[in-house]
Amino acid sequence: MLFPILVIAAAPLVLLIVTIRPFVLLRFGTMMSQRIGHFAIDVEAYLCARELKKPSHYIVDIIGCPEPACNRQLQMMWARTLHITPCAGLWYILDYACQFWTRGNMHHVKLYDRRTDYSLFFTTKPHLGFTNEEHQRGKALLQQLGIPAGTPWICIHNRDGAYLDKALGGCWVYHDYRDFSVHTMMSAADELSRRGYYVVRVGSIVAEKLISNSTKVIDYASSTLRSDFGDIYLGAECSAFISSDSGISCVPRIFHKPVCYINLSATMIDYFIGRDLYPFIIKRLWHKEKQRFLSLREMFEAGLYGTDQTYLFEEAGVEPVSNTSEEIRDLAIEVDERLKGQWQPQSGDEELQQRFWNIFRKYSPSARQGTIQVRIGASYLRNHIDLLE
Numbered sequence: 347m348l349f350p351i352l353v354i355a356a357a358p359l360v361l362l363i364v365t366i367r368p369f370v371l372l373r374f375g376t377m378m379s380q381r382i383g384h385f386a387i388d389v390e391a392y393l394c395a396r397e398l399k400k401p402s403h404y405i406v407d408i409i410g411c412p413e414p415a416c417n418r419q420l421q422m423m424w425a426r427t428l429h430i431t432p433c434a435g436l437w438y439i440l441d442y443a444c445q446f447w448t449r450g451n452m453h454h455v456k457l458y459d460r461r462t463d464y465s466l467f468f469t470t471k472p473h474l475g476f477t478n479e480e481h482q483r484g485k486a487l488l489q490q491l492g493i494p495a496g497t498p499w500i501c502i503h504n505r506d507g508a509y510l511d512k513a514l515g516g517c518w519v520y521h522d523y524r525d526f527s528v529h530t531m532m533s534a535a536d537e538l539s540r541r542g543y544y545v546v547r548v549g550s551i552v553a554e555k556l557i558s559n560s561t562k563v564i565d566y567a568s569s570t571l572r573s574d575f576g577d578i579y580l581g582a583e584c585s586a587f588i589s590s591d592s593g594i595s596c597v598p599r600i601f602h603k604p605v606c607y608i609n610l611s612a613t614m615i616d617y618f619i620g621r622d623l624y625p626f627i628i629k630r631l632w633h634k635e636k637q638r639f640l641s642l643r644e645m646f647e648a649g650l651y652g653t654d655q656t657y658l659f660e661e662a663g664v665e666p667v668s669n670t671s672e673e674i675r676d677l678a679i680e681v682d683e684r685l686k687g688q689w690q691p692q693s694g695d696e697e698l699q700q701r702f703w704n705i706f707r708k709y710s711p712s713a714r715q716g717t718i719q720v721r722i723g724a725s726y727l728r729n730h731i732d733l734l735e
Contacts, residue, residue, distance in 0.1 A: 356443035371405045374441035375455025376434050379415040383593025390600040391463035393473045407455050410434025419574040423474045472601050484579040498585040499544040504528040505590035506553040523656045526609050526668040528556050533671040534678035535563045541682050606681050613653040625723040629666040641735045646709035676725035698727040701734045
C-alpha cells in the first residue's frame with residue numbers, strides 16, 4: 347500500500363522533472379542486481395547502446411543498484427565504469443512515477459531484458475576490466491587451483507535449482523526444464539583435459555559435486571576457494587565457456603569470450619541469434635503420446651515457440667530431454683578445434699545448417715530473426731537429421 351502512496355506523492359517532483367526537460371533530460375533506472383545474468387548482460391548492453399548512439403549532452407542518467415547485490419566484485423567493477431547513485435529505492439519510485447504520470451518512458455533507463463542490444467557487444471570493446479591488483483589476485487587464485495601460469499582453461503557450468511532455492515528462496519520449479527546433471531559434462535571435461543586444457547566447473551551454489559580422477563578437472567564451485575571475485579575472473583579470462591543458459595554464462599559474454607551453450611531450449615533459440623560463431627546444442631522435445639521426438643517444424647506448428655515454463659511443456663504433452671554425455675563431448679571437440687583454427691566441416695554439414703535455419707526463418711516471427719550467425723553443433727545435426735523433417 348505504501349508504494350502507490352509514494353508514487354502519488356512524487357507528482358510534484360515529476361512535474362518539475364518534466365518542466366526542466368527542455369534543458370536537461372533526467373532519466374532513472376535501477377539495475378537488476380539480484381540475478382547475475384541480468385546484472386552482467388543488461389548493464390553491458392546499456393553501455394554499448396549509449397556508446398554507439400552518443401546521446402545528447404543534456405541527458406543525465408541516474409542509476410541505482412539495489413542491495414544486496416548478487417556479486418560484490420561485479421558491483422564494484424560497474425561502480426568503476428558508470429556512476430551508481432545511492433538510494434536505489436528512491437530512483438525506482440521516481441522511475442515508476444515518471445512513467446505513471448507522463449504515460450511514457452522518456453525518463454526511464456532500461457536496465458533489464460535489453461535483448462535487442464545484445465548483438466552490440468562485438469561492435470564495442472568490453473566496458474569492464476580488471477585492475478593490476480586484481481590481475482595479481484587472479485593469478486594467485488589460478489595457482490591455488492593448480493592451474494600453471496600461461497595454461498588455458500575452459501569453464502563449464504550446469505544449471506540446477508540449488509542457487510535460486512537457497513539464494514532467493516521461493517518456488518522456482520517453473521524453470522526446472524532447464525536443469526541437468528553436471529555428471530553429463532564429465533566426458534567432455536575429460537576430453538578437453540586430454541586436449542591440453544584445465545577444466546573449471548564454476549557456480550556459486552550447486553546441487554552436486556563434480557568428481558573426476560583427473561587433476562586437470564577442477565570443481566571450483568564446490569571448493570573453499572569459490573568467491574565473488576573468482577566467479578567473475580574465471581569467466582572473464584577463460585578460453586571458452588561451455589554452459590547451460592544460466593545467468594553465470596553472461597559473464598564471459600560481456601568480456602567477449604566464446605560461450606557455447608548446451609541443453610538450450612529449442613523453443614528459445616531466437617534469444618541467441620546474432621552472437622558469435624561458436625556452436626550450441628539443444629534439448630529435444632519428446633512427445634509423450636506419439637512416443638517420439640518432435641521435429642523443429644512440428645515444434646513451431648504445435649505452438650511451442652517461445653515456451654519457457656515447465657508447466658507449459660507439460661500441458662502440451664511434451665518433455666524436454668537433456669543432451670547426452672556423448673553430445674556434449676562432441677560439442678567440446680568442435681569447440682576445441684575451432685579455438686585452435688583446426689575445425690574442418692564434413693561434407694554435407696553446411697547443407698544441414700542451412701536446412702535448420704531455413705525452417706527457423708519460415709516459422710519464427712520475422713522481428714525476432716535478426717542476422718543469424720550462430721551454428722548448431724555439427725555432430726549434433728548429423729546425428730539428429732529427423733529434427734529437420
